[in-house]
Amino acid sequence: MSGPRDRPAIGAGSGGRAARWALTALALLFLGCFLLIPLAAVFVQALAEGAGGYWRAIADPDTRAALRLTVLTALMAVPVNTLVGLAAAWAIARFQFPGRRLLVALIDLPFTVSPVVAGLVFVLLFGAQSALGPWLSEHGIRILFAVPGIILATLFVTSPFVARELIPVMQEQGIEEEQAALALGASGWQTFWRVTLPNIRWALLYGVVLLNARAIGEFGAVSIVSGHIRGQTNTAPLHVEILYNEYNFAAAFAVASVLAAAALLTLAAKAIIGRRVGP
Amino acid sequence: MRGVLAPTHPRRRVLPGFRLSLGITTAYVGLLIVAPLAALTLRAAKIGPSQLVATISSERVLAAAGLSFGASFAAALINAVCGLLVAWVLVRYRFPGRPVVDACVDLPFALPTSVAGIALTAVYAPTGWLGAPLAAAGVQAAFTRLGVVIALTFVGLPFVVRAVQPVLEDLDPEVEDAAASLGASRVQIFRRVLLPSILPALLTGSTLAFARALGEYGSVIFISGNLPLRTEVVPLLIVARLEQYDYDGATAIAAVMLALSFGLLLAINSLQAWSRRREAMP
Numbered sequence: 001m002s003g004p005r006d007r008p009a010i011g012a013g014s015g016g017r018a019a020r021w022a023l024t025a026l027a028l029l030f031l032g033c034f035l036l037i038p039l040a041a042v043f044v045q046a047l048a049e050g051a052g053g054y055w056r057a058i059a060d061p062d063t064r065a066a067l068r069l070t071v072l073t074a075l076m077a078v079p080v081n082t083l084v085g086l087a088a089a090w091a092i093a094r095f096q097f098p099g100r101r102l103l104v105a106l107i108d109l110p111f112t113v114s115p116v117v118a119g120l121v122f123v124l125l126f127g128a129q130s131a132l133g134p135w136l137s138e139h140g141i142r143i144l145f146a147v148p149g150i151i152l153a154t155l156f157v158t159s160p161f162v163a164r165e166l167i168p169v170m171q172e173q174g175i176e177e178e179q180a181a182l183a184l185g186a187s188g189w190q191t192f193w194r195v196t197l198p199n200i201r202w203a204l205l206y207g208v209v210l211l212n213a214r215a216i217g218e219f220g221a222v223s224i225v226s227g228h229i230r231g232q233t234n235t236a237p238l239h240v241e242i243l244y245n246e247y248n249f250a251a252a253f254a255v256a257s258v259l260a261a262a263a264l265l266t267l268a269a270k271a272i273i274g275r276r277v278g279p
Numbered sequence: 280m281r282g283v284l285a286p287t288h289p290r291r292r293v294l295p296g297f298r299l300s301l302g303i304t305t306a307y308v309g310l311l312i313v314a315p316l317a318a319l320t321l322r323a324a325k326i327g328p329s330q331l332v333a334t335i336s337s338e339r340v341l342a343a344a345g346l347s348f349g350a351s352f353a354a355a356l357i358n359a360v361c362g363l364l365v366a367w368v369l370v371r372y373r374f375p376g377r378p379v380v381d382a383c384v385d386l387p388f389a390l391p392t393s394v395a396g397i398a399l400t401a402v403y404a405p406t407g408w409l410g411a412p413l414a415a416a417g418v419q420a421a422f423t424r425l426g427v428v429i430a431l432t433f434v435g436l437p438f439v440v441r442a443v444q445p446v447l448e449d450l451d452p453e454v455e456d457a458a459a460s461l462g463a464s465r466v467q468i469f470r471r472v473l474l475p476s477i478l479p480a481l482l483t484g485s486t487l488a489f490a491r492a493l494g495e496y497g498s499v500i501f502i503s504g505n506l507p508l509r510t511e512v513v514p515l516l517i518v519a520r521l522e523q524y525d526y527d528g529a530t531a532i533a534a535v536m537l538a539l540s541f542g543l544l545l546a547i548n549s550l551q552a553w554s555r556r557r558e559a560m561p
Contacts, residue, residue, distance in 0.1 A: 014371045014372075014452070014455075015465060019465075020372050023364060023367065023368055023372070024368050024372050024374055026364060027361075027364050027365045027367075027368040027369075028368075028380070030361045030364070030365065031365060031380065031383065031384070033409060034429075034432060034433050034436060035383055035384075035386050035387075035433075035436070036383065037402055037408060037409060038395065038398035038399050038401075038402050038433070039386065039390075039398065041398050041401045041402050041407075041408065042394060042397075042398045045401055083303075084303060084304065084307045087299070087300040087303040087304050087307075088300070088303075088304040088307075088308075090296060090300040091297065091300035091301040091304050092304075094294050094296075094297075094300075095294070095297050095301070097297075097301065103304065103305070103308065105544060105545075105548065106308050106312055106313065107304075107308060107312075108544060108548075109312060109316075109540065109541075109544060110312065111490075111544075112490045112491075112494070112540040112541075112543050112544045112547070113316075113494065113536075113537065113540045114493070114494025114495075114496065114513075114514050114517075114533075114536055114540070115494065115495075115496055115497070115514070116494065116496050116514040116515075116517050116518060116533070116536075117319070117494065117514075117517070117533045117536050117537055117540070120319065120517060120521065120529055120530070120533050121315035121316055121318060121319045121533075122315060123521065123526075124315075124318050124319055124322050124526070124530065125314070125315050125318045127526075129526055130318075152311070155311055156311055156312065156315070159307075159308075159311060159312065175294060178294055179294070182294070182295075188294075188295035188296055191294075191295075192296070210388065213388065213389045214388075216391065217389070217390065217391030217392065217394075218391070219391055219392045219393045219496070219497035220392065220495075220496035220497050220514065223496075223497075223518075224518065224521065236391075237391040237392070237393045237394065237497070238393070240391070240393045240394060240397060241393050241501075244393075244397050244501065249401075252397060253397065253401075256391075256393075256394040256397060256398070259390070259391050259394050260390060260394055260398075262389075263386065263389035263390040263391070263394075264389075266389040267382045267383065267385055267386060267389055268382070270382065270385060270389075271378065271381070271382040
């Protein structure tokens with residue numbers, strides 16, 4: 001991402017002054033129409049009814065509950081998928097075993113599966129019409145249209161992020177340093193904490209930032225398993241949809257602006273960490 | 280059973296933690312990813328092939344599939360051209376605010392899709408900042424198929440830029456200078472020198488953008504207007520079936536989508552392997 005910063009742009013393909021100016025303007029026009037203008041619209045629309053309206057929308061108990069549920073979901077999904085991502089990267093980048101490539105493909109699969117399909121599989125697994133459904137309701141366990149379902153769907157869609165960032169970095173680093181530590185008498189955990197973790201910390205943090213952003217923002221999969229019960233199973237991205245569909249546009253954009261601010265923080269963190277990870 | 284070291288490391292001392300890490304990973308992947316997807320596949324198998332074919336060949340499903348494929352392809356194509364342009368400008372040119380622009384490219388990864396959906400709808404609606412001038416020119420963007428393409432272009436935007444950028448950074452500009460000194464025109468330099476080097480990355484990024492667009496739900500449903508047979512995409516149709524408690528219908532469509540995801544994942548993996556071989560070449 002961060003290229004050689006000081007190198008002047010050379011190369012005959014780069015073109016003359018006029019070509020540079022025109023291509024830069026075209027690229028900025030494209031990014032403006034698709035990214036910057038919509039982003040600006042979120043904040044302008046959020047303040048359409050003034051600061052008072054904005055505050056009322058944010059202070060609304062349903063909005064607060066939705067934001068709390070979103071934070072709770074991220075607090076569950078981030079640690080679990082970080083730990084499992086570390087374990088997966090260790091197994092895949094440090095050892096050869098039969099079925100390794102299949103395992104990598106399965107870890108990647110949630111990236112290409114539609115969020116709607118991700119939500120549907122949990123409905124089929126735990127819904128009233130499923131094999132498990134009657135048993136679950138007999139024992140009073142609610143997964144679907146309740147918080148556990150929301151967390152499961154979020155875990156599914158966010159599971160690849162950490163492993164995806166760590167595997168290439170760990171493969172490139174090789175195992176010499178870890179072998180040296182073990183040869184000098186360090187235990188396995190000591191080797192991991194003192195040798196492996198410091199080497200991968202920026203890539204790990206990068207993966208966690210992406211994982212967190214997706215956990216906060218997941219819409220499709222969560223929308224199918226949540227049941228949209230206000231104050232109970234409504235996350236912030238779902239609350240945006242509910243308010244919008246009630247034509248309560250200013251409130252919808254107010255909640256959206258909170259999520260957009262979180263996205264901007266993610267971008268800032270990503271840019272800072274990305275410089276350390278290197279291209 | 281213990282893991283054997285990767286062949287690139289000749290010393291045969293085995294690191295600890297193989298069984299623990301592989302155990303955690305297979306258990307988690309098995310329970311969270313394989314079991315639910317197997318449940319979907321089994322349920323689809325129970326429906327039976329004739330019923331399955333009947334469900335997915337209904338007029339409404341075929342119309343949605345046509346729109347999903349067409350709009351995803353159009354969005355991937357727009358992203359291939361404009362994403363290459365953005366990557367080129369970010370790597371080769373220096374202008375004020377470049378680091379901020381670079382960081383903004385990832386916005387579609389960070390912004391919740393429902394927020395993107397209502398923002399794009401507000402901007403491209405007939406009264407919106409960009410929708411109004413478009414409407415004056417006789418083009419309605421929101422609530423038409425064009426709106427679907429706009430939303431899918433948004434969600435796929437970072438893929439091509441981020442795939443092509445590192446390859447462009449590694450290109451040696453002297454090769455272009457050499458080509459120019461041998462009398463190649465700028466178009467020839469692009470076609471004969473630059474394009475062959477970036478083609479694998481460009482195809483990888485475009486395929487990723489296509490895969491993401493095909494399954495996209497949140498950012499599309501607001502801007503599309505959701506008219507059956509006209510502006511309804513496949514993921515929305517699955518949701519519509521579920522809301523009518525038509526689990527078999529939803530499952531049949533989802534099973535086909537899942538098979539497509541597998542196929543696209545395989546295509547992406549082979550494209551990435553091709554990119555890596557290209558990069559490894561001197």
